Amino acid sequence: MGSLDGFFVPKSIAIIGASRDQSKIGHVVMRNMVEGDYKGKVFPVNPNTSQILGLKCYPSVTKIRERVDMAVISIPAELVPKALEECGRKGIKNVIIITGGFKEIGNNELEKKLIDIAKKHKIRVIGPNCLGVFDPDSGVDTVFLPRYKLARPKGGDISFITQSGAVGSVVIDWMARKGYKMSKFISYGNASDVDEADLIEYLINDKKTKVICAYFEGVKEGRKFFEITRKFAGKKPIIVLKGGTTSAGTKAVSSHTGSLAGSFEVYSAAFRQAGIIQATDMEELFDYARTLSSLPKPKGHRVQIITDGGGFGVLLTDNIIKDGLSLATMTEEKVEEMRKKMPAYVVLKNPIDLTGDADSERYQYAITAAIEDPNVDMIGLIVLLQVPRLGGEIVDTIINAFKTSQKPIFVVSAGGDYTEVLKKTLEDIGIPTFSYPQSAAKAMKVLYEFGMETKNDKKCKKNGKK
Amino acid sequence: MGSLDGFFVPKSIAIIGASRDQSKIGHVVMRNMVEGDYKGKVFPVNPNTSQILGLKCYPSVTKIRERVDMAVISIPAELVPKALEECGRKGIKNVIIITGGFKEIGNNELEKKLIDIAKKHKIRVIGPNCLGVFDPDSGVDTVFLPRYKLARPKGGDISFITQSGAVGSVVIDWMARKGYKMSKFISYGNASDVDEADLIEYLINDKKTKVICAYFEGVKEGRKFFEITRKFAGKKPIIVLKGGTTSAGTKAVSSHTGSLAGSFEVYSAAFRQAGIIQATDMEELFDYARTLSSLPKPKGHRVQIITDGGGFGVLLTDNIIKDGLSLATMTEEKVEEMRKKMPAYVVLKNPIDLTGDADSERYQYAITAAIEDPNVDMIGLIVLLQVPRLGGEIVDTIINAFKTSQKPIFVVSAGGDYTEVLKKTLEDIGIPTFSYPQSAAKAMKVLYEFGMETKNDKKCKKNGKK
Numbered sequence: 001m002g003s004l005d006g007f008f009v010p011k012s013i014a015i016i017g018a019s020r021d022q023s024k025i026g027h028v029v030m031r032n033m034v035e036g037d038y039k040g041k042v043f044p045v046n047p048n049t050s051q052i053l054g055l056k057c058y059p060s061v062t063k064i065r066e067r068v069d070m071a072v073i074s075i076p077a078e079l080v081p082k083a084l085e086e087c088g089r090k091g092i093k094n095v096i097i098i099t100g101g102f103k104e105i106g107n108n109e110l111e112k113k114l115i116d117i118a119k120k121h122k123i124r125v126i127g128p129n130c131l132g133v134f135d136p137d138s139g140v141d142t143v144f145l146p147r148y149k150l151a152r153p154k155g156g157d158i159s160f161i162t163q164s165g166a167v168g169s170v171v172i173d174w175m176a177r178k179g180y181k182m183s184k185f186i187s188y189g190n191a192s193d194v195d196e197a198d199l200i201e202y203l204i205n206d207k208k209t210k211v212i213c214a215y216f217e218g219v220k221e222g223r224k225f226f227e228i229t230r231k232f233a234g235k236k237p238i239i240v241l242k243g244g245t246t247s248a249g250t251k252a253v254s255s256h257t258g259s260l261a262g263s264f265e266v267y268s269a270a271f272r273q274a275g276i277i278q279a280t281d282m283e284e285l286f287d288y289a290r291t292l293s294s295l296p297k298p299k300g301h302r303v304q305i306i307t308d309g310g311g312f313g314v315l316l317t318d319n320i321i322k323d324g325l326s327l328a329t330m331t332e333e334k335v336e337e338m339r340k341k342m343p344a345y346v347v348l349k350n351p352i353d354l355t356g357d358a359d360s361e362r363y364q365y366a367i368t369a370a371i372e373d374p375n376v377d378m379i380g381l382i383v384l385l386q387v388p389r390l391g392g393e394i395v396d397t398i399i400n401a402f403k404t405s406q407k408p409i410f411v412v413s414a415g416g417d418y419t420e421v422l423k424k425t426l427e428d429i430g431i432p433t434f435s436y437p438q439s440a441a442k443a444m445k446v447l448y449e450f451g452m453e454t455k456n457d458k459k460c461k462k463n464g465k466k
Numbered sequence: 467m468g469s470l471d472g473f474f475v476p477k478s479i480a481i482i483g484a485s486r487d488q489s490k491i492g493h494v495v496m497r498n499m500v501e502g503d504y505k506g507k508v509f510p511v512n513p514n515t516s517q518i519l520g521l522k523c524y525p526s527v528t529k530i531r532e533r534v535d536m537a538v539i540s541i542p543a544e545l546v547p548k549a550l551e552e553c554g555r556k557g558i559k560n561v562i563i564i565t566g567g568f569k570e571i572g573n574n575e576l577e578k579k580l581i582d583i584a585k586k587h588k589i590r591v592i593g594p595n596c597l598g599v600f601d602p603d604s605g606v607d608t609v610f611l612p613r614y615k616l617a618r619p620k621g622g623d624i625s626f627i628t629q630s631g632a633v634g635s636v637v638i639d640w641m642a643r644k645g646y647k648m649s650k651f652i653s654y655g656n657a658s659d660v661d662e663a664d665l666i667e668y669l670i671n672d673k674k675t676k677v678i679c680a681y682f683e684g685v686k687e688g689r690k691f692f693e694i695t696r697k698f699a700g701k702k703p704i705i706v707l708k709g710g711t712t713s714a715g716t717k718a719v720s721s722h723t724g725s726l727a728g729s730f731e732v733y734s735a736a737f738r739q740a741g742i743i744q745a746t747d748m749e750e751l752f753d754y755a756r757t758l759s760s761l762p763k764p765k766g767h768r769v770q771i772i773t774d775g776g777g778f779g780v781l782l783t784d785n786i787i788k789d790g791l792s793l794a795t796m797t798e799e800k801v802e803e804m805r806k807k808m809p810a811y812v813v814l815k816n817p818i819d820l821t822g823d824a825d826s827e828r829y830q831y832a833i834t835a836a837i838e839d840p841n842v843d844m845i846g847l848i849v850l851l852q853v854p855r856l857g858g859e860i861v862d863t864i865i866n867a868f869k870t871s872q873k874p875i876f877v878v879s880a881g882g883d884y885t886e887v888l889k890k891t892l893e894d895i896g897i898p899t900f901s902y903p904q905s906a907a908k909a910m911k912v913l914y915e916f917g918m919e920t921k922n923d924k925k926c927k928k929n930g931k932k
Binding site for chain 1: 617
């Protein structure tokens with residue numbers, strides 16, 4: 001079978017079902033590809049019209065004279081097999097079928113037809129019943145929802161694969177709002193050919209992807225999936241949010257995608273064995289992803305907290321302990337250094353409480369000391385921007401700290417619009433931020449554990465084991 | 467001792483330490499009171515200047531001829547006792563002391579002085595070491611952080627008391643951003659006189675407050691606190707986020723406020739006994755508060771889910787079951803009614819999956835059926851706005867549903883800017899929204915349990931018990 005590259009960096013795309021009617025999926029996909037960042041050639045295919053968005057329209061892909069790398073199909077279900085057959089005859093090796101109305105509504109026979117045609121022509125198929133692919137770098141974007149309703153994130157290094165189109169569309173939109181960045185997005189629907197295992201294998205070898213996130217309700221072939229994930233365990237973080245973890249949820253799955261969710265306990269144990277990180281909700285999924293993509297691995301579990309608000313320091317302390325990490329005890333030398341530079345009422349314990357009249361300079365002294373102190377593995381940096389003496393310059397202080405630190409720094413900041421603007425500035429340059437002490441502590445734990453696992457993995461490989 | 471009313475609806479306020487210097491707390495408080503919504507008289511007090519913001523300045527409160535209901539003190543700690551003594555001589559019965567530098571840094575003696583003066587003159591004191599009071603209705607606002615950095619929420623029915631100024635300032639700012647509405651805010655700092663028990667008792671009897679939220683690390687007088695909360699259990703929801711729930715957190719508390727946090731297990735058990743709802747983070751605290759202030763109590767725990775995205779339906783199902791609630795089974799009659807009005811591919815089970823081409827009309831059919839169906843106690847309404855046929859009119863559909871329904875409806879909606887704008891519109895008119903299935907399910911559970919408790923409480927009282 002062919003490579004999956006054709007889905008992400010095709011030099012030419014045929015859009016089967018392209019339309020002049022703005023309410024049609026085929027129109028929105030055309031518009032995304034023509035007016036967006038995609039640089040390759042676009043061939044609209046529709047027997048009933050001659051031109052769409054200024055481009056010549058073809059009655060069939062077989063009538064296109066130039067080479068076509070990928071096709072996107074959005075036409076009624078019963079017409080899809082014929083269109084796929086024509087793709088095969090044209091020599092197109094990658095096809096995204098957006099159309100629904102196959103296995104997910106019990107129409108197994110029609111889906112079987114697609115699979116047979118794809119096999120015959122060695123076509124790799126994503127879908128049917130999916131949103132397809134969004135790749136901010138190449139500009140491929142088959143997500144058929146208009147950008148005013150569903151914003152698109154900028155290019156980055158987090159990839160996301162999803163069985164559910166609804167979860168996928170929310171994730172794209174939400175990442176864009178938060179300033180989180182995306183490498184590749186794939187909504188694969190019924191997984192008639194390309195499934196979660198194929199995609200994970202592809203993304204593990206994809207240079208632009210640093211972290212792989214996934215939402216699914218069940219896996220198509222358990223053995224294949226776990227073989228692949230175990231094989232690459234520790235190479236790149238894989239974080240999974242699984243739907244259908246209760247028996248009622250499993251029932252809901254079966255009427256949703258027609259797939260079998262299977263017992264959560266079985267999955268959960270297998271995930272752990274394969275080194276897969278499990279998230280319990282969407283927010284957690286992306287907290288972990290941003291952490292693992294941006295922060296260096298810690299050498300241990302000792303956290304130094306720096307705060308300008310005592311209450312937030314207390315909440316972070318509680319959560320660090322609850323999650324099995326520990327508080328650092330800084331060396332006397334470093335405490336003494338800070339003592340000389342700061343007012344007497346600053347509390348130089350753990351948490352370090354810079355108090356409500358903290359300014360950027362005071363933050364910098366504390367951060368530098370924590371970075372240099374051998375007793376500190378991670379830094380929990382609480383920055384409440386409501387205080388009077390803290391302005392935009394704290395952003396530079398934080399950026400500098402990130403540049404110089406080999407230790408992971410977790411920025412916690414919460415509030416209103418002013419705070420959100422500064423947080424988005426940090427996200428934009430790749431510094432993850434957290435709104436709540438609880439979320440930061442969980443992310444610390446995951447980063448620590450992933451670091452330990454990678455270390456063990458390397459040790460095992462050194463010893464000739466796997 | 468005097469009433470606490472004087473803190474929230476004073477007809478005249480003296481600001482001791484009022485200043486022309488914009489960087490001073492006394493200046494920001496002056497500005498809040500003069501340029502904000504406060505309608506009463508403001509008297510700046512400062513011996514070194516004659517006029518501030520166009521108002522005549524007095525060298526001491528004793529020189530003001532008119533009646534003064536409340537004073538706000540923001541001058542160096544060592545000068546506070548004298549100023550408080552003068553307040554006493556002037557007959558002022560309510561004083562907020564913003565100044566820090568007392569018990570929280572070990573200066574117990576200076577704090578004792580304040581307490582003695584307050585007792586002698588029967589003054590009620592909030593503070594020292596606090597932000598004081600914000601009441602959007604009366605316009606009293608001693609929160610000394612400028613509005614461009616820390617926005618203020620609109621008037622509503624959720625009150626929030628906090629020991630920590632930092633947590634308090636984040637909460638105000640964050641509520642404003644989210645469109646959540648506030649009745650009264652009190653940051654009470656060291657609680658030298660007015661403590662959490664006094665404030666809770668006051669807010670239970672306050673007509674504008676429907677739900678009481680609190681952040682504290684310890685209570686000043688455990689017996690008094692639990693007597694009051696037990697006495698009023700079930701009358702109004704009280705939701706507490708407690709800092710210092712681990713032994714390390716407790717230590718952090720002691721260097722923060724100098725108060726004793728006490729064992730979390732002991733607190734937790736006492737909270738349960740007193741009918742207090744416990745939140746584990748800020749987001750949960752306000753999810754519960756908005757739910758309890760806006761939604762009717764359910765008759766049971768059977769939830770009907772309505773969604774336009776299968777994946778989100780699955781996630782909500784999982785969380786409902788995990789939280790001990792159950793899925794409703796609608797009557798055949800209602801399912802039949804819906805069946806007649808909707809396309810065949812709409813899944814009329816639980817969840818009802820209206821699918822990605824849902825429009826407002828389809829939502830309305832499903833919501834109406836669920837409201838009318840005797841087998842349904844609560845409705846989980848997932849509205850993913852990214853889908854093509856759903857526009858702003860869904861807001862009217864939801865508002866109408868809220869007007870007609872005696873059952874609680876939990877709106878779940880997630881995404882980017884477009885979604886957030888529509889969610890804020892709903893929040894503005896008092897309809898709580900949730901971003902994640904997990905949060906909605908937790909809120910359902912809390913509403914159900916509080917409803918049951920109130921019912922039991924009424925039953926007990928009927929039977930002559932308490």
